[in-house]
Amino acid sequence: MALLEINNVSKHFGGLAALDEVSFSALEGEIHGLIGPNGAGKSTMFKNISGFYSPTTGTIRFNGQDIQGLSPSSIAKLGIVRTFQETTLFQELTVFENVLVGCHLEAEVNLLDALFGLNKKVQQKANVHALKVLDFMGLTERKDQLAIELPLGSQRALAIAIALAAKPKLILMDEPFAGMNPEETRQMMDLTRKVNETGVTIVLVEHDMKAVMGLCENITVLNFGTLLAQGKPDEIRQNDKVINAYLGGGH
Amino acid sequence: MLYGHATFHTSPYSLSGLNEATQHEELAVDLFLQSIVNSLIQGGFFALWAVGMVLVFGIMGVVNFAHGELVMVGAYAIWVLKAQMGMGYIPAVFIAVILVMLIGIFMERFLFRPKREDPLGGLINSIGILFILQVVALLVGGTGPAKQVTPAFPGTLILDEFMRIPHQRLFSLGVSIAALLILWFFLTRTKLGWSMRAVALDREAAALQGININRTSLIAMAISAGLAGLAGALMAPISNIYPHMGHNVIITAFIVTIVGGLGSLSGAVLAAFLYAILHTFVTAYFSGTIASMVGLLLMVVVLIVKPTGIMGQRVSE
Amino acid sequence: MNKFNLTQFVVMLTLFIGLILLPHYLRYQHQDFMIFLIINVLVVVSYRLMTLTGEWSLIHIVMMGVGAYTSALMSKHMGVSVWLTIPLAGLSAAVLAGLLSTPLFRMTQFYFLIGSFAVGEAIRLAWIFFIKPFGGSSGISSVPSPELLGIDFMDPIPYYYLVLIVVSLCLWVLYRIEKSRIGLTLNAVHWKAPLAQSVGVNTWKYRTLAFMVASLFVGIAGALKIHYLGNVTPHQFGVGSMVFVLIWVIVGGYNTFYGPIIGAVVLSVLDESLRNLNEYRPAIYGVLLIISIMFMPKGLEHISQGLKDWIKTAKSSS
Ligand SMILES: Nc1ncnc2c1ncn2[C@@H]1O[C@H](COP(=O)(O)OP(=O)(O)O)[C@@H](O)[C@H]1O
Ligand SMILES: [Mg+2]
Numbered sequence: 075m076a077l078l079e080i081n082n083v084s085k086h087f088g089g090l091a092a093l094d095e096v097s098f099s100a101l102e103g104e105i106h107g108l109i110g111p112n113g114a115g116k117s118t119m120f121k122n123i124s125g126f127y128s129p130t131t132g133t134i135r136f137n138g139q140d141i142q143g144l145s146p147s148s149i150a151k152l153g154i155v156r157t158f159q160e161t162t163l164f165q166e167l168t169v170f171e172n173v174l175v176g177c178h179l180e181a182e183v184n185l186l187d188a189l190f191g192l193n194k195k196v197q198q199k200a201n202v203h204a205l206k207v208l209d210f211m212g213l214t215e216r217k218d219q220l221a222i223e224l225p226l227g228s229q230r231a232l233a234i235a236i237a238l239a240a241k242p243k244l245i246l247m248d249e250p251f252a253g254m255n256p257e258e259t260r261q262m263m264d265l266t267r268k269v270n271e272t273g274v275t276i277v278l279v280e281h282d283m284k285a286v287m288g289l290c291e292n293i294t295v296l297n298f299g300t301l302l303a304q305g306k307p308d309e310i311r312q313n314d315k316v317i318n319a320y321l322g323g324g325h
Numbered sequence: 326m327l328y329g330h331a332t333f334h335t336s337p338y339s340l341s342g343l344n345e346a347t348q349h350e351e352l353a354v355d356l357f358l359q360s361i362v363n364s365l366i367q368g369g370f371f372a373l374w375a376v377g378m379v380l381v382f383g384i385m386g387v388v389n390f391a392h393g394e395l396v397m398v399g400a401y402a403i404w405v406l407k408a409q410m411g412m413g414y415i416p417a418v419f420i421a422v423i424l425v426m427l428i429g430i431f432m433e434r435f436l437f438r439p440k441r442e443d444p445l446g447g448l449i450n451s452i453g454i455l456f457i458l459q460v461v462a463l464l465v466g467g468t469g470p471a472k473q474v475t476p477a478f479p480g481t482l483i484l485d486e487f488m489r490i491p492h493q494r495l496f497s498l499g500v501s502i503a504a505l506l507i508l509w510f511f512l513t514r515t516k517l518g519w520s521m522r523a524v525a526l527d528r529e530a531a532a533l534q535g536i537n538i539n540r541t542s543l544i545a546m547a548i549s550a551g552l553a554g555l556a557g558a559l560m561a562p563i564s565n566i567y568p569h570m571g572h573n574v575i576i577t578a579f580i581v582t583i584v585g586g587l588g589s590l591s592g593a594v595l596a597a598f599l600y601a602i603l604h605t606f607v608t609a610y611f612s613g614t615i616a617s618m619v620g621l622l623l624m625v626v627v628l629i630v631k632p633t634g635i636m637g638q639r640v641s642e
Numbered sequence: 643m644n645k646f647n648l649t650q651f652v653v654m655l656t657l658f659i660g661l662i663l664l665p666h667y668l669r670y671q672h673q674d675f676m677i678f679l680i681i682n683v684l685v686v687v688s689y690r691l692m693t694l695t696g697e698w699s700l701i702h703i704v705m706m707g708v709g710a711y712t713s714a715l716m717s718k719h720m721g722v723s724v725w726l727t728i729p730l731a732g733l734s735a736a737v738l739a740g741l742l743s744t745p746l747f748r749m750t751q752f753y754f755l756i757g758s759f760a761v762g763e764a765i766r767l768a769w770i771f772f773i774k775p776f777g778g779s780s781g782i783s784s785v786p787s788p789e790l791l792g793i794d795f796m797d798p799i800p801y802y803y804l805v806l807i808v809v810s811l812c813l814w815v816l817y818r819i820e821k822s823r824i825g826l827t828l829n830a831v832h833w834k835a836p837l838a839q840s841v842g843v844n845t846w847k848y849r850t851l852a853f854m855v856a857s858l859f860v861g862i863a864g865a866l867k868i869h870y871l872g873n874v875t876p877h878q879f880g881v882g883s884m885v886f887v888l889i890w891v892i893v894g895g896y897n898t899f900y901g902p903i904i905g906a907v908v909l910s911v912l913d914e915s916l917r918n919l920n921e922y923r924p925a926i927y928g929v930l931l932i933i934s935i936m937f938m939p940k941g942l943e944h945i946s947q948g949l950k951d952w953i954k955t956a957k958s959s960s
Contacts (some may be wrong), residue, residue, distance in 0.1 A: 092864065124840060125839075126839075144838055145749070145839075145841055145844070146836075146839035147839050147842050147844040147845070150839070150840060150841055150842035151842050155840055155841055155842075156840050157840075158836070158837065158840075162834055162836070162837045163837070163876055164829070164830055164833050164834055164837065166829070166832065166833055167826075167829065167830070167833070171826060173676065173828060174823075174826060175827065175830040175838065175841065175843070176841045178827060178830075178838075178842050178843050179842040181823060181840070182823075183822065183823050183824060185819065185824065185851075185855070188818060188819055188822035188824045188825075189815060189818050189822075191818075197823065198825075236837070236841060237841065239838070239841070240841040240842055261702065325669075360692075388752065389771055405784050436932065436936075439936065440935070444752070445698075448758075448933050449888070449892055449931060449935045450931070450932050450936070451934050452885060452888070452931060453927075453928040453929065453930075453931035453932035453935070454928065454932070455928065456924040456925055456928030456931070457924075457928040459924060459925075460921075460922050460925035460928070461925075463921055463922065464922070468921065499678050537659075554716075571697070572881075576763070578741065579756055579759075580760075583756060612771070614767050614770055614771045615771065617763075617767055618764050618767045618768070618771070621760040621763050621764040621767070622760070622761045622764055623758055624756070624757075625745065625760045625761055625764075628749050628753050628756070628757045628760075629745050629748050629749070629757075
């Protein structure tokens with residue numbers, strides 16, 4: 075069953091069509107690849123799905139519900155969480171606090187609760203949940219370090235931990251492997267798979283073809299804002315249009 | 326001499342104190358025509374104030390809250406040189422402009438340059454300088470009533486019985502427009518001007534192309550301060566001179582630069598004249614307080630609806 | 643950890659006892675000074691809550707005025723008890739902040755700074771223009787002072803205790819908010835708004851919350867101020883006063899709860915001791931501001947932080 079359905083989505087910036095009538099869907103439980111050369115419109119697609127932009131035309135359905143035009147926080151409430159292209163963390167907070175922010179939806183408190191320390195149970199639950207997520211992502215030892223002090227691999231793991239803390243049904247990952255060495259890439263692939271095995275659907279934007287081909291069940295290829303190809307990794311690997319786009323369009 | 330300068334008094338909240346003075350002066354005159362003329366003259370001042378702010382913001386990324394105080398210093402310089410020391414008006418104007426330029430150069434070199442990566446720091450430094458300049462003015466001029474300077478060009482141009490323009494104001498308008506034209510020529514037709522515009526567009530890219538950022542910033546600040554000093558010197562004979570006169574200048578400059586599109590020089594000039602018309606007419610037909618309120622709310626509306634201003638076009642995420 | 647909390651507790655206790663005893667050893671003029679200082683502490687601490695979201699507003703002092711005018715009008719013309727108008731002053735400022743947040747929070751950063759200034763200045767001009775309720779440029783005079791069980795709060799000493807109690811309560815509330823999850827979320831909104839949004843934080847809601855709470859407390863501060871002064875004028879809440887708040891916060895430092903308090907106290911005491919410099923005092927402020935930005939960008943709190951670390955290491959090495 076399709077969890078996420080993109081129907082003829084276009085996004086224009088002035089005269090530029092960053093996305094032009096793109097359609098694809100991601101099935102429940104899969105890891106779906108979204109690839110294409112730089113400037114193809116991948117990040118723009120993510121911003122449309124997660125509510126940071128609203129599409130110029132077209133619809134986005136999640137779990138059978140139209141979500142285009144909703145605010146980022148409402149979309150997060152429905153269960154879609156994104157990670158960012160450049161590693162984005164609350165650098166000034168500790169690893170644990172970072173994940174606690176991720177538990178926002180779980181443990182939001184109102185002013186009175188905050189003042190009189192009510193709602194202890196909910197807070198406790200959030201703390202436990204945050205620790206569980208940290209453990210799951212292998213960050214327990216680092217929980218009191220400032221986010222900014224972490225090595226690259228752990229920073230990326232933390233970015234996913236924050237997303238995971240929000241208990242999403244779907245995570246949009248924007249280039250989580252960028253700049254990693256082979257060892258880090260291998261660990262990150264394991265983590266991604268581990269997250270997926272808990273039942274979370276993943277849409278993955280990535281340039282590292284080994285990672286994409288190794289992880290994804292289905293792949294969508296964008297080029298200059300349009301849909302170029304769709305299919306299984308093996309089909310994509312042999313698709314002439316895709317090969318041309320990557321070899322010819324060397325920006 | 327029909328129109329003595331001594332009647333020029335400012336209401337506590339008129340943005341430049343120019344139009345209301347005229348209003349008292351020529352009660353009988355047709356308000357509409359006269360207001361148009363006043364708008365033009367005031368627009369020239371607004372443009373001089375605002376263009377300097379835009380230049381510094383665009384090229385250095387600094388919001389200079391002391392910009393109004395630079396205007397004030399220009400006016401005080403005229404008071405000292407002309408009214409106190411008896412110097413001629415034109416040489417006094419030159420000295421005033423150079424003095425304020427030097428202050429601007431000092432500010433760039435020692436207050437803004439070290440804080441280039443920290444816009445809040447630069448802004449706070451400018452507030453510090455603002456206080457200091459106000460106190461310097463107090464030390465120079467003492468407390469007591471606002472200072473006044475006799476016009477250097479007495480007499481009034483009488484176009485018909487409905488339009489009378491004191492020569493001093495005509496002179497101000499002419500010089501303002503000339504200064505703006507020279508600036509425009511400099512920025513669009515000279516190599517230095519081109520490099521300054523390049524820095525305003527993208528500082529890093531300009532630096533990569535070998536443009537000397539320190540030098541451009543220094544020149545931008547010198548021009549900005551020079552224009553402020555000139556504005557002050559031109560205002561001196563036709564308005565009250567007091568240590569806090571910069572307050573009105575900065576508020577107007579903000580309104581004009583925001584409405585015109587922060588960073589757009591042509592936008593600022595256009596907005597300056599449009600806002601001068603609006604302000605003059607609302608003042609003439611309602612009151613100075615309402616005029617200021619309208620200006621502030623106009624700015625808020627522009628900020629909400631089109632933060633890039635009427636002439637802004639840069640797309641921001 | 644426990645030991646450290648104990649020292650903190652002892653420091654707080656001494657401070658509090660000192661503050662309770664203090665007015666009896668002061669001359670009249672200094673009692674006045676202390677009352678305004680304590681009110682100003684509430685002004686800066688409530689302002690800091692706003693800055694937690696990363697937005698620097700220039701409307702805070704005008705919100706103080708909103709509280710002041712509300713309290714003055716209600717107590718003088720509607721005969722409402724001052725004990726009631728003080729909280730209502732905070733409430734009215736908070737409600738106005740809520741209404742203004744829709745337009746204001748469409749802006750961020752520099753635009754917000756300027757936008758908040760413009761809106762505040764327009765409100766202030768309205769007080770000048772509408773003589774009918776607000777009294778125009780000369781404002782409202784003979785504002786009643788509170789009275790309870792025969793104690794006349796016109797006297798500085800009872801008023802000092804009133805202010806001390808109210809402000810302490812307000813500071814406690816503000817402290818609790820900052821240390822709660824709400825404080826954490828406000829911080830998150832500040833540092834990485836998009837990331838906070840992506841995990842479901844409604845950033846607009848939290849900015850509004852911070853703005854409303856900050857206005858609530860500064861509104862109370864405004865009421866406290868004018869019931870002691872006995873009059874309200876639009877000039878008490880001009881951009882000049884706002885700049886002083888900024889200076890206190892920046893010189894004190896805004897990364898800790900106590901930084902702005904240090905700034906307000908140190909600079910106010912300095913200001914008071916330079917009293918005979920009269921209208922030349924702003925120059926001292928200007929110089930201090932520049933020095934602190936150039937050489938001490940983290941504020942006075944940084945020095946005290948350094949002192950604390952130093953004591954800690956001294957302790958652990960002994
Ligand atoms: N806010 C924006 N304003 C204007 N153009 C944009 C904006 N965001 C993205 N673009 C343009 O849209 C195109 C797609 O960008 P993006 O989605 O970031 O590509 P990708 O992530 O696939 O590398 C690019 O040409 C980019 O310049
Ligand atoms: Mg991208």
